[in-house]
Amino acid sequence: NIVLTQSPATLSVTPGESVSLSCRASQSISTSIHWYQQKSNESPRLLIKYASQSISGIPSRFSGSGSGTDFTLSINRVESEDFSIYYCQQSYSSLFTFGSGTKLEIK
Amino acid sequence: EVQLQQSGAELGKPGTSVKLSCKVSGYNIRNTYMHWVNQRPGKGLEWIGRIDPANGNTIYAEKFKSKATLTADTSSNTAYMQLSQLKSDDTAIYFCAISYGYNPWFAYWGQGTLVTVSS
Numbered sequence: 001n002i003v004l005t006q007s008p009a010t011l012s013v014t015p016g017e018s019v020s021l022s023c024r025a026s027q028s029i030s031t032s033i034h035w036y037q038q039k040s041n042e043s044p045r046l047l048i049k050y051a052s053q054s055i056s057g058i059p060s061r062f063s064g065s066g067s068g069t070d071f072t073l074s075i076n077r078v079e080s081e082d083f084s085i086y087y088c089q090q091s092y093s094s095l096f097t098f099g100s101g102t103k104l105e106i107k
Numbered sequence: 108e109v110q111l112q113q114s115g116a117e118l119g120k121p122g123t124s125v126k127l128s129c130k131v132s133g134y135n136i137r138n139t140y141m142h143w144v145n146q147r148p149g150k151g152l153e154w155i156g157r158i159d160p161a162n163g164n165t166i167y168a169e170k171f172k173s174k175a176t177l178t179a180d181t182s183s184n185t186a187y188m189q190l191s192q193l194k195s196d197d198t199a200i201y202f203c204a205i206s207y208g209y210n211p212w213f214a215y216w217g218q219g220t221l222v223t224v225s226s
Contacts, residue, residue, distance in 0.1 A: 001168075001169070032211070034213075038152075043202060043217065043218060044202075045216075046213060046214050049210075050212075087152050089152075089154075089213075094166055095154075095166065095169070096142070096211070098144075098151060098153065098154060101152075
């Protein structure tokens, strides 16, 4: 199985700051990574597909980058509604896997 | 508008089975894969497997091969997941999810079904 390691586990920031969340794959997966946001007691929401491709309806402050084994989700000027948990998911293997998540919390 | 409506919460005794449903509106499930994902209390997302409703072909994550059975009824546009030999660590929220076509990301999610295993 392809293992995805997300870091940090928790990120404490002040609204208005810009942040980067990391997702590292256990082997090269090209750009087969997708990012989700999950707010408390809600279903996940797709933010980014194929590492950097935007999704209709998602604010432009969310962006993604990376290829191979290292990927980044960036949030430009975090807003209060962004405090939640973020997951990466790989589709390079037909056996999909998720990362363990990064919790973005208010400092 | 695509919507996935999951069945209600389940309380199952250890050793028994439960069957969850996921009814899709706004999209024909013949044209996509239906995926299932779980989330144990306070934990992250875990991919269980997926079914191609057009032909019934399935793929499971290794740890769910003897736990989950995925089926689909294209006439009612509904997918199902049966969980067998329930144990306490099967207690979780179970989500169904699809995308347009066979894209390998999850654009649409059900609201989740809470399964509680307790005697």
